[in-house]
Amino acid sequence: MAEDTATSASINVAFGTVAAGMMVIAEAHDGVFVAPRVEPTASFTLHPFAHCLHYGSTCFEGLKAHRGADGAVRVFRLDRHVARMRRTADLVQLPVPPADLLERMIVAAVEANLDEVPDAPGALYLRPMLIGTDPNIGAAASPSNGALLAVVASPVGDYFAGGVRPLSLLVETEVPRTTPQFGEAKAGANYLMALGVTRRARAEHGCDQVLFAPGGEVQETGAANFLLFDEHRVVTRALDSSFLHGVTRDSVLTLARDRGMAIEERTVTVDELLAWQGEAALAGTAAVLSGVGTLVHGGERRTVGDGQVGPITLGLREGLTAIQRGEAADVHGWTRIVER
Ligand SMILES: Cc1ncc(COP(=O)(O)O)c(C=O)c1O
CATH class of the missing domain: 3.20.10.10 (D-amino Acid Aminotransferase, subunit A, domain 2)
Structure with missing residues (x-):
């Protein structure tokens, strides 16, 4: 499929329903994150005992990369979104990803999906997500030290159907x-x-x-x-x-x-x-x-x-x-x- 067709078609569908081709993933074991991988966006495998599925140990971020009239792609206020995700991870008792790791993963997700960043007013919406993976259904009162950190992306148009309207x-x-x-x-x-x-x-x-x-x-x-x-x-x-x-x-x-x-x-x-x-x-x-x-x-x-x-x-x-x-x-x- 031609790149332009994919990009322009996707911004006319409901916000967040089109997955960009690539995602970036890093696991944490015993609270320590390992090196991230860039992979095609695909389903995860989770143990049915995974902490997030029972005790809600999940959080996320949402930020955008914009294509300018000059063709360059810019991520907006990366440092602020990284800081907020770390704050949320702490609040939901998940391993807190190091700031430089999370920054690198978000940038890698933009880079891997660069051809899918739509022209304005569309953008590439970036969704870093963190889930608790420890397989333990008796852990209501203890945190998950195992975690999966992923950055997925979606080419988007307007969030509110109908564009700029009151x-x-x-x-x-x-x-x-x-x-x-x-x-x-x-x-x-x-x-x-x-x-x-x-x-x-x-x-x-x-x-x-x-x-x-x-x-x-x-x-x-x-x-x-x-x-x-x-x-x-x-x-x-x-x-x-x-x-x-x-x-x-x-x-x-x-x-x-x-x-x-x-x-x-x-x-x-x-x-x-x-x-x-x-x-x-x-x-x-x-x-x-x-x-x-x-x-x-x-x-x-x-x-x-x-x-x-x-x-x-x-x-x-x-x-x-x-x-x-x-x-x-x-x-x-x-x-x-x-x-x-
Ligand atoms: C509950 C809530 N409040 C406020 C905001 C606005 O935050 P930001 O401007 O960082 O996207 C968001 C996310 O977009 C949100 O989900």
Whole structure:
């Protein structure tokens, strides 16, 4: 099959459903990782007693490599994603991969799949994953010292079907997204806990996502951070252990600061949210920066701003993607070019 056909076809299918040809794998034995291997993407063999299958010892990361108009492929904020995966591995009691090993594996996965990186607005989504493999079904109270670390990849287009369009969010004030001790972790269990609520929000209210705001304080959605904008400032929850510390969030705050906007990292209440006169957006590797047009709360639908994706959101999104694609100066050193 021609390379171009594979690449352009894949970005029109659902996000994350196409596997790139190659993956990179390293095992850990007794907590120590051995040299990684680059292999065709294929099924794993797991012992049915594997720790991850019973006690949920798994975690992952998500980052992207972008092809620029200059043809070069750049990985975005590799160091931040590596640091966050190590933090999560620690939280889920798995062997923590050394930073240089994980970095090398991610870069090797991009290199091995270089021909599958789509043109913008598509990207190669990289999914490092770590699972506990010790074959022991009596290990509920002990960690897995055996582990499998793999970096798989997927050529992707838009996360939200329909491209850049205003999203609708259900504001959930009763059910939390996850437990307090795992708020900061990128672990599968967190997504599972949010899934039932998100499915109900779709079925009952036609909402794209749920904005979790337990006790009336805004946290984040199931897979992205939440930001408020007005002409002069960005308002978002301050970093704490209740939510995932997004790399996109950090990048957008930095770009906004560069543009002279004030950054307010603080508590945002649902009351303030519902009265907000400016724009609202979701920030994440998959979501990029996606405008929010509607909030559903207490059975009522409210329009945010004029209900469309606003100019501040679009301007910051454009600024971010321009750096990712090498079209704007990378003054913060966020990108790394990968070539053969
Ligand atoms: C729960 C959650 N919050 C926030 C984010 C945004 O993080 P990042 O910008 O690092 O992708 C993600 C992942 O994309 C996520 O899964």
